[in-house]
Amino acid sequence: MSPKTPSHGVSRDEWAAQIASLDTPRPSPRPRKEPVTAGRILDAALRIVEAEGYDALTMRRVATVLEVSPGALYAHVRDKAALDSLMIGELCSRVTLPEPDPAQWHEQALDVCRQLRDQYLRYPGIARAALESAPLSLDTMRIYEGLLAVLTAGGASVRTAAWAIDAAFLYIGAYSNVAVRRRATKDAADQVLDRAEVIERFKMLPADRFPITAGHAEELTSGEGHDRFDFTLGQLFAGLTSRIEGTDAR
The missing domain is CATH 1.10.357.10 (Tetracycline Repressor, domain 2)
Structure with a gap:
């Protein structure tokens, strides 16, 4: 193989750059978000109420805390009334x-x-x-x-x-x-x-x-x-x- 012939489409300069970068730390992969669950929704809701009061609690506010879209919550908690019931149930437990x-x-x-x-x-x-x-x-x-x-x-x-x-x-x-x-x-x-x-x-x-x-x-x-x-x-x-x-x- 000729020294100038690219190996699998990689030039000599590119090849050298890859070798030089072997000691360069690679950026850490972005951590995967925890999946949305009813338990995480409940925990976020209670933290909001404890810190800011019940009037501050909305489904959108919970979604913001969990860094998800509001729609992601409804697969686990039907609506605000259902969330209220979950919270009261947790306190009773x-x-x-x-x-x-x-x-x-x-x-x-x-x-x-x-x-x-x-x-x-x-x-x-x-x-x-x-x-x-x-x-x-x-x-x-x-x-x-x-x-x-x-x-x-x-x-x-x-x-x-x-x-x-x-x-x-x-x-x-x-x-x-x-x-x-x-x-x-x-x-x-x-x-x-x-x-x-x-x-x-x-x-x-x-x-x-x-x-x-x-x-x-x-x-x-x-x-x-x-x-x-x-x-x-x-x-x-x-x-x-x-x-x-x-x-x-x-």
Whole structure:
């Protein structure tokens, strides 16, 4: 073969260049994107809500975080309502359910409710999704079944327990939403009055028209942290006692 004859179409100069480039590091291949899955969509959605609040969550926003087109999501999650259901189901799956104990049923029921409240508060505004959707996922039904077991172990009828659980879920959602809104308002504009200011304003009211409010300002504004949450649900579950003791025969 003549020195000038190209070998397989490669000239001597090209051949020399290839040899010279043997020691040149080749660029790393671009990493392949992880495939889109329902799990990755759920994780991205929860990260958005935790950082920015539920109002920031859209399917397009999730697609942006995952660096895919919005259409890529719909093969795994039907729509925003389905995504909401997945998120609530995930939060419910994190709640630890107790082994029902007839001697501890009241505190056990409160503990389950507190756990769910804390999950809602971690993801600002997500309780709205719980209030607006039917609890039909297996994870939400797991909590429903667990609370039924706790309350019926304490002596409540199935119907009484079911009604109490419905009321508890509504209260947990409403409480969480209000707590998040108050926190956001205070952080944004510092317009939420602190307790001392509320007490002073109550005391300024004319006693002849507002005798109880003006005269009991401290009691009316009392409570720290989640004291009122515990009180309200404590009263709800304590109210089952009379029915357990004989007025609920069904």
